[in-house]
Amino acid sequence: MQTSSTTDAPDTGTTAEWMQDRALRAAVWTARRLPYERRVPVFGAFARRAAGRFTPFHRRMLENLDYVWPDMDLDRRREIAAQAGDNFGRALIEHYSMAELAERMSKVVPSGPGADALLQMRQDGRPIVLLTGHYGNYEAARLSLIASGLPLGGLYRPMANPYMNRHYVDSVEGLGSGPLFAQGRQGMARMLRHLKGGGAAMILNDLYVGSGEEMDFLGKPAMTGLSAAELALKLDAALIPFYGIRNPDGLSFRVEIEPEIPPSDARTMTEAFNRSLEARIEEDPGQWFWIHRRWKRKWNRGKGMAPGLHPAALPRRKSD
Template sequence: MAPTSGRSEETTGTAGDWAQSCALQSAIWLARRLPYEARVPLFGALARGALHNLTTFRQRMLDNLDYVWPERPAAERKAIARAAADNVGRTLIEHYSMRRLGERMAQVSPEGPGWERLRAAQAEGRPSVLITGHYGNYEAARIGLITHGIRLGGLYRPMENPFVNRHYVEAVEALDSGPLFAQGRAGMGQLLRHLKGGGAAMILNDLYVGSGVEMDFLGKPARTALSTAELALRMKADLIPFYGIRQPDGVSFRVVLEEPIPPGDARMMTAAFNRSIEARIGEDPGQWFWIHRRWKRKWQGGKGMKPGLHPAALPRQKSR
């Protein structure tokens, strides 16, 4: 597969970035000496342990949970944070175990009403936009669809650490599992050409976007991008919510494609996706990545600021 991520041959960054990347790669190299069924729960356990030592991330998750579910007991919120950390760790090592993950996902039959719509669109040469979020393992779902013949590309946001970003993207490209498009003008142009050729695209739509609009997410205002729905409307493509849902054994998945969101106003379509992923979070909150600062207020020029904001809504995280 020809690289589509727009990366240059040379990667530059700070010494701290390089050290962080080396530490991560060393841990991954050691974990990959183990059988797949052992390395995945191991990384989950490591992530749970890190939650107690990396206080910034731990506090961020607990702040988010306290913000949206203050009525739940503190012990329950802490248990959700531990489960979420475990899922993040498993997802990370699964990403660096793409060949084994691909072999497993080839045995998983996609399900749900959106699956037939997606297959029909591909057979007819029509584009499809698959919308998802940081729930379960979205890469497992993407690979699962690819192993079943779907021409599925992915739009991704490059990581802040350029060294980590490089080997993270290379792990996907090594499997030849479909094109990746980095956010930006060049990546969007490549994505549009892919869609115009009858391909499908996966886009994650559950992160804070400063240029987005405030919409309700788990009962609180969260700045949300409308661009995914706008893209589907522009391309006259089905907008299909889909998920890679981790199963109780911790290493298996269901790939579920929901009913396509009816075309209409981009804001209403995006709100419909919010309700979709909220339902998934409600079913198993430990599968969502609570580590992201989803509800922070836009801080440029003081917009969105007011006295007494909850720590989860502050423009910058404060230690407590």
């Protein structure tokens, strides 16, 4: 297991960040006293209640939903926000129950129209960039692919809170389930070596990227990173969307592998991924993490602060 540069550096966060981390650790420790089958729904229910109250996360989810689906009635938006909160809570405690999740996912065979082709690429030693988003549980999908014999690393964006980031990364690295690459020069260099050696890397591509390009996502302009597609083109790697989709029982998953996005140019390929993820969100919107400020505008890119911006597009909210 390769260790990220984040875990090598000392924690230098604030007292408030340290306290946030300790609160999370206490909640995780308490939840882990329960059997896995109880632990996951309990954490989901806790997050669902938090998402259903007047919190910044609750407001942000409702604003995002109103922004992309303005004709949807408020009750339906609240229902989706509650479902998204439940899924977020489940995914969070599943992350801190990684060994048990890995055992479960080792029995899940990846399916979908791209599954057989992915296996062939692995046998041929072709580099593979697997694209996904904050939908269902991407770690569950990654663990399933690792169990199937794919050397799948993961690129991640370090959290702002260094204490929570250390805890989050350690929970994956302690399992020895594949290399992690922190965003940045050193992490990218390690990921390039991994891919050039015939490996595969998972990249989440559904967050705001100020250095990206503006393109349509769920009918609204969103700053979107092109680096995953650029990387695939540079290395002649396959660019493949995939998803870990939570089943109705709330505990199990299916792993869907879509066909390779045909190589063309980075923008066209990234737009193809946007359409893929949009289809998943529209099919089951409660599985996507609506808490992210996906459509925010900033002064240095896009239109910035302009009269009449929807709250979901504001460059910044003081309480965020």
